[in-house]
Amino acid sequence: MPLHPPPKVLIAGAGLGGLFLAILLEKAGIPYHIYERTSTVKPLGASMGINANILPVFDQLDLLKDLQKIAFACTTLELYKESLKKIGAIDLSGFKEKAGYHTYIFHRPDFYELLLTRVPREKISFNKKVVWVLQNKEGVMIRTSDNETHHGDILVGADGAYSAVRQNIYKDLTKKGELPASDAGGFKMGFICMVGTTNPLDPEEYPELKDDHCHFKTHIGKNKAHSWVTTTLPNNRISFIIAEQLDEQVAKDFAFRNSEWSSESNAAMIKQIYNFPIKHGREGEDKILGNLIDATDPGLISKIFLEEKLFETWYHGRTVLIGDAAHKMQPSAGQGAVNAMEDAVILANCLYDISGGKEPVTPELITKAFRDYREQRYCHAKFQVENSQEMAKLLNGQKLSERVVRTVVYNLPRWIMNHVYLKQAGYRPQVMFLPTVPNPKGLPVVPQKPSKRYQEEQTAKNGSDVYLDL
Incomplete structure (x- = not known):
């Protein structure tokens, strides 16, 4: 009996989330194509960082060594008043031993170029802004700004905070009276x-440029609503x-x-x-x-x-949202890009499980996969939206209470800060259709839903049950 083909995935947006999803779908053997609204991606941006929450996936994808070539490990977060008097510092030097990875800081455009090298160029079309979406039981069709139409089975909106894909599906839901009131509001x-x-x-x-690690410094303005962060980067640069x-x-x-x-x-x-x-x-x-x-x-x-907003509606029909299109966060906690990549990991896992070929990929099966994806991701995304709000107050607040809290936090004993960071490092979703990376001993890791398809395939291949170290 012939196997049913996997779904063809259309990805709107060649940002970090869209590219990361493409890399994962490439590994999963699921056909896809990216449609990017700009004609070229400009090398804009400053530094960004990623940590143990997502780095196990970089190990799985054999991307970690390439990342380390363009990044510095960050071992200390320093905080200063505008007078340059030191308020305190958070020591991250022992984090790798317990969490398995350093936090890495790098130039965002360098990171983008790294991901871009892992996606075949023929699978990305630039200057293709999605302006219209039509979906039914047979499939999904998009129209781009150059009046072309493209067809697939699934559409992923990875096109940012002001997602055209989201606007299209929300318009449809509004007509049907099915869009939550909170989703209708602005940012x-x-x-x-x-x-x-x-x-x-x-x-x-x-002289700090001579060091092989990142100097991460936050400065708090006096009686002004400004804060500024400077970080040293490879190749003698400062962001x-x-x-x-x-x-x-x-x-x-x-x-x-x-x-x-x-x-x-x-x-x-x-x-x-x-x-x-x-x-x-x-x-x-x-x-x-x-x-x-x-x-x-x-x-x-x-x-x-x-801007910031957590949307309630992440999918409709054959269309699903990831990254800023689903949850826009303040940058204070440095979690925006990490959460977009975590979305991509969980969504790829869910799509892999419905793409085994034993049964046709029906609208009902797609909805089930989308629901599973949101259930696995929503609570953590909500936590990070709220955490980013609190970090914004911590780093920018000018009230006396906020200044006091800031001083206390940056002078807490090292063991307390390690406890806080390690608790957050316990959320580390992995690609469930690739060999998993063992977790450090003693690290309380959030359990992850295994891939039924992958386990069945490995059992058939090896002749015994497969147990995952998660």
Whole structure:
């Protein structure tokens, strides 16, 4: 009896989540194609980090060694007042021994290029913005901005916070009266952020660049709604991220004023932050943000708005959402990209299990897979949205209570911070259709749903039951 073919997956968006899902589907033998709205991806962005939550998957995909080539391990998080007086530090040096991995910091465009090398170029189409979606029992069809149509069995919206895919399915649900009221509302606005990464700098002028680990420094403004983070990166570079916290009304005004995103607006913000001090440079010669800005290509300094929202509806029919399209987080906890990749892992696991060929991939089977994906991911995504909110208060809050909490947190005993970090490191979903990475002894790991298909295949191959170390 011939096997039924696996579903063809259309992925809207070639961001980190979309690329990571493509890499996983490639491993699973599930056909896919990515449609990216831009004509090319610009090398914008500053530093980003990933940790033990997702790094076991990098081991599974043989990506970890390549990541380490473009990254620095981060062993300490330092916090300073605007006066450059040290508030405290969080020591992460013992984290690898207990969690299995360092936290790695790298230049976001370098990481993007690494993922891009793992996706066959013929499976990505650029300048293809999804503008219309039609789905029925037979399949799903998308129309792109160049008036082309493309057909598949499943559509994945990995197209960001203002996802066109989400807007299309929500429009359909609204007509049917099935969209939750909370999903119909807008984002919660909070921060304006400017980011960039310098060209190579002189290590004699910035001695910390001589080290083979990341210097991660957060600076808290005095009587101002600003905080700024600087991190040293491979190839003698320093990235900078400046966040300005806005009150609710000001945030709404910024969100809808196009003038705020012009080059003139960039210049205005640069003027405002230019003389903010940074804890870098030779002893007694501390620098200012302006030194880093002047060493950065102007076209690679970007200003972005940081919104947040956890959506309740993650799927409808043959369409499912991942990453920012489903849950947009503040960047304070550094979990946005990690959660998009975790989405991709769980969704790929669920799609793998319905793609074995023993039965046709029906709409009912697709819905079951989507429901399983959301059930596995929703609670953790909710936790990280809320955790990011709390981290934003911790790093940017100017109330006396927030300043006190900030000082306490950055001066807690090392064993307490290790306990907190290790508890979070226990959520580490793996690819269930690949050999799993053993977890460190003594680490309380959140149990993961095994792949019935993979277990059956391994049993048939090896002639005995397979037990997973999870």
